[in-house]
Amino acid sequence: MGDVGEVYHACYRRLVVQLYAFTTDLPEAHDAVQEAFARAVGRPRGFAGIDNPEAWLRAVALNVVRRRWRRRGILDRFLLRERPLQEHAGQPDADARTDLTDALDAIPRSYREVIVLHYYADLSVEEIAAALNVPIGTVKSRLSRGRAALAVRLPGYEVARA
Structure with missing residues (x-):
């Protein structure tokens, strides 16, 4: 233990x-x-x-x-x-959330998942593919599409590429 x-x-x-x-x-x-x-x-x-x-x-x-x-x-x-x-009472106030959190929340889960694993967990494309049990090409595609989706929602922000 x-x-x-x-x-x-x-x-x-x-x-x-x-x-x-x-x-x-x-x-x-x-x-x-x-x-x-x-x-x-x-x-x-x-x-x-x-x-x-x-x-x-x-x-x-x-x-x-x-x-x-x-x-x-x-x-x-x-x-x-x-x-x-x-409408649900008690939903978090949109003003209290950060731009990035809102943007991540707005993109499809499959894109958000690879973005988070790549940028927050600092995993390589190969490690993400192994963790999610998907092909490397799928991870690359989701990363690319996720970056594009974030760029639309985060005007003025540069989304870093791997």
Whole structure:
């Protein structure tokens, strides 16, 4: 368990920042990272046999988020059959969010995912392809399209290329 504790102290904040950039929801980012650490603690030998614990945790946290989004989508489709969509009280004030967060939130999830992994997690195209189990060409295409989508939403900002 000391091994998990060391990794927790070394990379918890970094993982939360990466997941926040992906989800644009800080509580959800914290929950997903905590869930990933809980799964690590639940493993009989912690991180034994895992070459890169941080990458493993990131993949688990991303999968947690994706699963939650799928479940919410199913629930939303079911609920929308019963009544029309209404404005939710308690939505974050748009003025309190940064330009980048708004832009990331507005682009498709598949683009946001590779943008976050590339720029926030500092992963190479090959590492992203391995983490997401997609071809390298797909990652390159999503990065290119994600950059273009961000450029439209962030006038005056230069989107760095890999």
